[in-house]
Amino acid sequence: MAESVVTTVPGGWAVLAGILLCGLAFFAVALDAALSARAQGTGGGWGAPLGRAARLLRQRRRSTVAADTLLWRIGGAGMLVGAFLMIAVIPLGEWTLADLDVGVVWFNTVDVMVWALVWLAGWGANSAHGLVGGYRFLAHGLAYELPLMFALVAPAIAAGSLAVGDVAAAQDGVWFVVWMPVAFLVFLIGVTGFSVWGPFTPALAADIGGGVLAELSGVDRLVLQAGRYLFLTAGAAFSVPLFLGGGAGPVLPGWAWVLVKTVAVLAVLVWLRRKLPLLRPDRFMEIGWMVLLPAAVLQDLVVSLVVVWKG
Amino acid sequence: MGHGGMDHGEMDHGEMDHGEMDHGEMDHGGHGGMDHGGMDHGEMDHGGHGGMDHSGHGGMDHGGMDHGEMDHGGHGGMDHSGHGGMDHGEMDHGGHGGMDHSGHGGMDMAPGGIALAGGGEDRDGLEMDVLHLPLGPVLPFWPAGLVLRCSLQGDVVVDAEASVVDGAGAGGPGPGPAPAAVVWCDQVMALLALAGVEDAAACARRARDALLHGDQGAARAAAERLHRTIRRSRLLRWSLRGVLPLDPSDLEQHGLPRRCLGDAHDRLLARLERIRAEAGGAEPVPVEDAAVPWAVLPELVTGLELASVRLAVASLDLDPHPAVQAVGHG
Numbered sequence: 001m002a003e004s005v006v007t008t009v010p011g012g013w014a015v016l017a018g019i020l021l022c023g024l025a026f027f028a029v030a031l032d033a034a035l036s037a038r039a040q041g042t043g044g045g046w047g048a049p050l051g052r053a054a055r056l057l058r059q060r061r062r063s064t065v066a067a068d069t070l071l072w073r074i075g076g077a078g079m080l081v082g083a084f085l086m087i088a089v090i091p092l093g094e095w096t097l098a099d100l101d102v103g104v105v106w107f108n109t110v111d112v113m114v115w116a117l118v119w120l121a122g123w124g125a126n127s128a129h130g131l132v133g134g135y136r137f138l139a140h141g142l143a144y145e146l147p148l149m150f151a152l153v154a155p156a157i158a159a160g161s162l163a164v165g166d167v168a169a170a171q172d173g174v175w176f177v178v179w180m181p182v183a184f185l186v187f188l189i190g191v192t193g194f195s196v197w198g199p200f201t202p203a204l205a206a207d208i209g210g211g212v213l214a215e216l217s218g219v220d221r222l223v224l225q226a227g228r229y230l231f232l233t234a235g236a237a238f239s240v241p242l243f244l245g246g247g248a249g250p251v252l253p254g255w256a257w258v259l260v261k262t263v264a265v266l267a268v269l270v271w272l273r274r275k276l277p278l279l280r281p282d283r284f285m286e287i288g289w290m291v292l293l294p295a296a297v298l299q300d301l302v303v304s305l306v307v308v309w310k311g
Numbered sequence: 312m313g314h315g316g317m318d319h320g321e322m323d324h325g326e327m328d329h330g331e332m333d334h335g336e337m338d339h340g341g342h343g344g345m346d347h348g349g350m351d352h353g354e355m356d357h358g359g360h361g362g363m364d365h366s367g368h369g370g371m372d373h374g375g376m377d378h379g380e381m382d383h384g385g386h387g388g389m390d391h392s393g394h395g396g397m398d399h400g401e402m403d404h405g406g407h408g409g410m411d412h413s414g415h416g417g418m419d420m421a422p423g424g425i426a427l428a429g430g431g432e433d434r435d436g437l438e439m440d441v442l443h444l445p446l447g448p449v450l451p452f453w454p455a456g457l458v459l460r461c462s463l464q465g466d467v468v469v470d471a472e473a474s475v476v477d478g479a480g481a482g483g484p485g486p487g488p489a490p491a492a493v494v495w496c497d498q499v500m501a502l503l504a505l506a507g508v509e510d511a512a513a514c515a516r517r518a519r520d521a522l523l524h525g526d527q528g529a530a531r532a533a534a535e536r537l538h539r540t541i542r543r544s545r546l547l548r549w550s551l552r553g554v555l556p557l558d559p560s561d562l563e564q565h566g567l568p569r570r571c572l573g574d575a576h577d578r579l580l581a582r583l584e585r586i587r588a589e590a591g592g593a594e595p596v597p598v599e600d601a602a603v604p605w606a607v608l609p610e611l612v613t614g615l616e617l618a619s620v621r622l623a624v625a626s627l628d629l630d631p632h633p634a635v636q637a638v639g640h641g
Contacts, residue, residue, distance in 0.1 A: 039514075040517075041513075129444075132466045201507065202507075205507065206451045206505060207618055208617060208618075208621075209450065209451070275508075276507075277507045277508045277547045277550045278507030280550055281618075
C-alpha cells in the first residue's frame with residue numbers, strides 16, 4: 001500500500017494495548033457502579049466491582065443438565081477475545097498494531113461475530129430463559145446491524161479509504177462528527193447494541209431472570225460480563241479515529257487525546273444507560289428499519305455528494 | 312417390534328399424551344408371552360393406527376387391563392409417568408420402524424432427564440416447539456407467591472395457568488400490613504425496573520423507603536421527581552404503550568376494578584398520581600379495595616410475548632397475599 005500515516009508497532013505492544021483496554025473497561029465498570037450507588041442512595045460504588053469480580057472468581061461453577069458446554073464457553077470467551085481483536089486496528093495517536101487496508105471492515109466483522117457469541121451463550125445453557133435472551137439479541141441485531149454498517153461507510157467514503165489510520169488523518173480540518181452527526185449517532189447506537197449495553201440489554205434483562213446470564217456463574221459469568229464492557233470500550237475507542245479526529249488536539253500528544261476522547265465517549269454511554277428504558281426488540285425493529293437505516297443511507301448520500309463536489 | 316417376554320405389569324399409562332403419533336403400518340406381530348397384567352390404559356386415545364397388524368399375539372395375558380374411557384382417535388392425554396418423569400407430550404412417533412422397545416431403554420427421548428420439547432402449531436400454522444416455563448413464585452419484580460405456568464412457543468405465551476402458593480389471601484408471616492402508598496411504590500418500582508429505567512426505579516424505591524420511615528418531605532420530593540421523569544420520558548411511553556390495553560368492556564368481562572383501565576402506561580401514570588397525592592399529604596384518595604383477581608391472568612396474557620407478559624403483570628396491581636387489605640378487614 002501507499003505510504004502509511006501511522007506506524008505499525010511490533011506485536012509485543014499488543015500486551016500494552018490489552019492492558020490499556022482493560023484499564024478503560026474497568027473505568028467504565030467503576031463509573032457504572034458509582035452511578036448506581038448514587039441513584040440508590042447508598043455509599044461506595046467505585047470499589048464494588050472488584051469485590052464482585054473476586055466473588056465470581058471464587059464461586060463454584062454451576063452447570064445445567066445437558067448443557068452444550070463447548071458452545072456455551074465459546075460464546076462467553078468469544079466476547080472477551082473479540083474486543084481485543086477490535087482494538088488491533090485502532091491507532092493510538094501515531095501507532096497502531098495492525099495497519100490493515102480494510103480496518104473498518106475488520107471492525108465490522110468482529111462486531112458481527114457478537115451475534116453468534118451472544119446467541120451461543122444463550123443456547124448453551126439449555127435453559128428457556130437463556131434461549132429467549134439469545135433470540136432477543138438476534139432480533140436487536142437485525143435492527144441495529146445494517147444501520148451500523150451504513151454508518152461505518154460514511155467516514156470511509158469521506159476519507160476515500162478503509163484503513164482506520166487514513167480515516168483519522170482525513171479529518172485534519174474538521175472532524176467527521178461535525179458534518180456526519182447522523183452516522184455518529186447511529187454508530188454509537190450500534191456500539192451499545194453489540195456490547196449488549198443499556199437499552200440493548202433485553203437479552204440479559206430481569207424479566208427473563210437474566211436471560212443469557214441466567215445460568216452463567218463463576219468465572220464464566222465474569223468473562224462474559226467483562227467482554228461486554230471491553231466491547232463497549234473498544235467501540236467507544238473506535239469512534240475516535242472514525243468521527244472524532246483521532247489524536248488531533250492541542251497541547252497533549254496524539255495518544256493522550258485518543259485516550260481522553262475514548263474516556264469521554266465511554267462515560268456518556270455509561271451514564272446514558274441509567275436514563276434510557278430498554279428498547280423492546282419487537283418494537284425496536286421498526287425504528288431500526290424505518291428510521292435508522294434510511295437516516296444512515298441518507299447520510300452516506302450526503303457525504304458522497306460532498307466528496308464528489310469537492311472533487 | 313419384538314415385545315417377547317416384556318413385563319408391563321403395573322405400568323400406568325393414564326393420561327399419556329402422544330398427540331400426533333402416527334402408528335400407521337405398524338406391525339405388532341410376535342408379541343408372544345407378553346404380560347400386560349395390571350395396566351391401566353385409562354383415557355388413552357389411539358387414533359391413526361391404520362394398517363396395524365396385531366396378529367400373532369399368542370400367549371398374551373391382558374387380564375386385569377382397564378381400557379375404560381379409551382378413545383381410539385388421536386392419542387391425546389396419555390402419560391407415561393412412572394417412566395422416570397418422562398414427558399412424552401406431543402411427540403412425533405412416526406417412522407419408528409424397527410425400534411426395539413424391550414426394556415424401554417433404547418430410546419433417549421429425554422436427554423439428561425429433561426424431556427425434548429414437543430411440537431405445536433404456531434400462530435402462522437407451522438409447527439413450533441412448545442416449552443413449558445413456570446413464572447414465579449419467586450422472581451424479581453413479580454407478585455410474590457403467584458405462579459404462572461406458561462407454555463411458550465418461541466417467546467410467545469400460547470397457554471398459561473395461574474395459581475398461588477400457600478393459598479390466596481392467607482396473609483403470610485410478613486412484617487405486618489404496609490401503608491397502601493408503600494405497596495404502590497413497590498409496584499411502580501417493579502414496572503420501571505422491568506422496563507429498564509434504572510434511575511427512575513431507584514427513585515421509586517427511595518420514595519418507598521421515605522414513606523416507610525415516615526419522612527414525608529423526602530417522600531414528596533421523590534414522588535414529584537418520579538412523576539416528572541416518567542411523564543417526560545417519551546421512550547418509556549413508547550415502550551409501555553399498548554401493553555395489555557383494557558377497555559371498559561374488558562374490565563367487565565374479566566371482573567377487573569376500574570383502575571385497570573387503559574394500557575400499562577396509563578395505569579403507571581394513574582398510580583403515580585395516587586402516590587403523589589398520598590405523599591403530598593392530601594386527604595387520602597378513596598381507594599377501591601376490589602383486588603385484581605389473579606385467576607383471570609391466563610386469559611389476559613395468552614398470546615402475548617414474554618416481555619409483554621411481565622410488563623402486563625407488573626402493570627396490574629396484583630397482590631396474591633394482600634397485606635393492605637388486612638388492615639380494612641382485620
